[in-house]
Amino acid sequence: MSGIEAWYMDESEEDQKLPHRLNPNQPVSLKQLEEIGVYYWKLNADIYENDPELQKIREERGYSYMDIITIHPDRLPDYENKVKMFYEEHLHLDDEIRYILDGQSYFDVKDKNDRWIRIAVSKGDLITLPAGIYHRFTVDESNYTKAMRLFVGEPVWKAYNRPADDFDIRKAYVNSLKGS
Numbered sequence: 436m437s438g439i440e441a442w443y444m445d446e447s448e449e450d451q452k453l454p455h456r457l458n459p460n461q462p463v464s465l466k467q468l469e470e471i472g473v474y475y476w477k478l479n480a481d482i483y484e485n486d487p488e489l490q491k492i493r494e495e496r497g498y499s500y501m502d503i504i505t506i507h508p509d510r511l512p513d514y515e516n517k518v519k520m521f522y523e524e525h526l527h528l529d530d531e532i533r534y535i536l537d538g539q540s541y542f543d544v545k546d547k548n549d550r551w552i553r554i555a556v557s558k559g560d561l562i563t564l565p566a567g568i569y570h571r572f573t574v575d576e577s578n579y580t581k582a583m584r585l586f587v588g589e590p591v592w593k594a595y596n597r598p599a600d601d602f603d604i605r606k607a608y609v610n611s612l613k614g615s
């Protein structure tokens with residue numbers, strides 16, 4: 436797998452910002468991520484303001500909205516609470532699309548058997564999580580990530596914490612996994 440690394444997490448309650456790898460490490464491939472609806476592109480974040488490749492993805496996928504969030508104690512108001520909130524297991528009614536412009540962090544997603552997969556993202560990684568997938572996010576020990584948030588149409592940031600199994604979008608997502 437090039438450009439992104441993912442692995443099954445241990446179950447320790449230690450600091451969320453640590454890698455939480457199993458011993459031995461149990462890697463997860465890009466193909467395994469695609470099977471649960473997680474997609475990935477590697478782009479050149481140094482030219483994000485004028486990048487034809489990014490422009491093409493945005494046009495093809497209808498990502499009309501974008502803004503930039505900097506997650507850092509000095510830049511994000513109420514930092515500690517936000518970091519805790521992002522780490523609550525939740526879903527959204529729409530895809531979560533993030534392009535990492537600087538720094539690094541982790542997206543955790545649940546697999547078909549309800550096991551946590553940790554995806555390490557860093558500068559140049561564009562990742563999409565499907566609507567209805569249970570997931571969470573955390574900075575690592577560097578406490579710094581700058582990310583572009585993309586959205587189809589007007590953004591809706593509302594997160595529904597687990598349990599949200601009765602939501603139509605959750606049922607549709609679970610159905611989409613059947614047979615794969």
Ligand SMILES: CSCCC(=O)/C(O)=C/O
Nearest residue numbers: 504521533570571572582
């Ligand atoms: C890197 S953007 C902050 C995290 C976020 O918006 C989210 O919904 C995480 O699941």
Ligand SMILES: [Fe+2]
Nearest residue numbers: 527531570594
């Ligand atoms: Fe989310």
